[in-house]
Amino acid sequence: MCKVKAIVGLGNPGPKYAETRHNAGFWFVDEVARQQGVQFRPEAKFHGEAARVSIDGNDVWLLKPSTFMNCSGKSVQALARFYRIPPEAILVAHDELDLPVGTVRLKRGGGHGGHNGLKDIIKALGSREFGRLRIGIDHPGDRNQVVDYVLKAPGKLARQLIDDAIYEATRYLPEIVSGDWERAMNHLHAFKAGN
Numbered sequence: 001m002c003k004v005k006a007i008v009g010l011g012n013p014g015p016k017y018a019e020t021r022h023n024a025g026f027w028f029v030d031e032v033a034r035q036q037g038v039q040f041r042p043e044a045k046f047h048g049e050a051a052r053v054s055i056d057g058n059d060v061w062l063l064k065p066s067t068f069m070n071c072s073g074k075s076v077q078a079l080a081r082f083y084r085i086p087p088e089a090i091l092v093a094h095d096e097l098d099l100p101v102g103t104v105r106l107k108r109g110g111g112h113g114g115h116n117g118l119k120d121i122i123k124a125l126g127s128r129e130f131g132r133l134r135i136g137i138d139h140p141g142d143r144n145q146v147v148d149y150v151l152k153a154p155g156k157l158a159r160q161l162i163d164d165a166i167y168e169a170t171r172y173l174p175e176i177v178s179g180d181w182e183r184a185m186n187h188l189h190a191f192k193a194g195n
Contacts, residue, residue, distance in 0.1 A: 006083070007093065073124025074124060076121050096137060097114075101154070102165050106133060
């Protein structure tokens with residue numbers, strides 16, 4: 001498993017969307033930046049905000065696209081091209097309707113599962129081989145309600161469970177970044193916040 005060189009958090013820019021479920025990926029990279037004591041800075045050439053961190057001696061870029069979710073690939077491609085980062089060395093953190101609140105899963109490759117951010121990244125990179133950190137937000141139960149649901153803020157308890165799952169995932173970042181996914185997966189896939 002190759003080392004992770006970039007962690008991309010998916011979300012929509014601006015205060016209107018800051019607390020919405022679709023921004024769970026932003027919440028993850030914000031927590032990583034907070035723990036590392038770094039600030040995101042606007043980077044016009046990457047169409048987003050970026051920060052550089054060192055995780056267990058590995059240099060990693062954190063990226064928050066400011067292109068809006070459906071055009072996330074433009075930002076990811078710009079960073080990847082500039083630093084010559086292959087898709088396999090990118091981890092994308094995103095909200096996941098198919099997982100319960102309070103859970104987080106690691107996955108390498110695969111489809112987009114209807115997630116517009118992932119769809120655009122696959123198209124821009126010409127590859128599905130990037131890693132995904134899937135942050136559970138629950139499903140509203142009816143696919144016609146999905147758009148409305150992801151663009152609303154979770155309730156207080158649900159947000160706490162999501163934050164707890166995000167924090168748990170950050171504890172395994174050294175393993176994830178160094179490519180030791182098995183250990184991280186074994187733990188995270190058995191974890192459920194609130195239990």
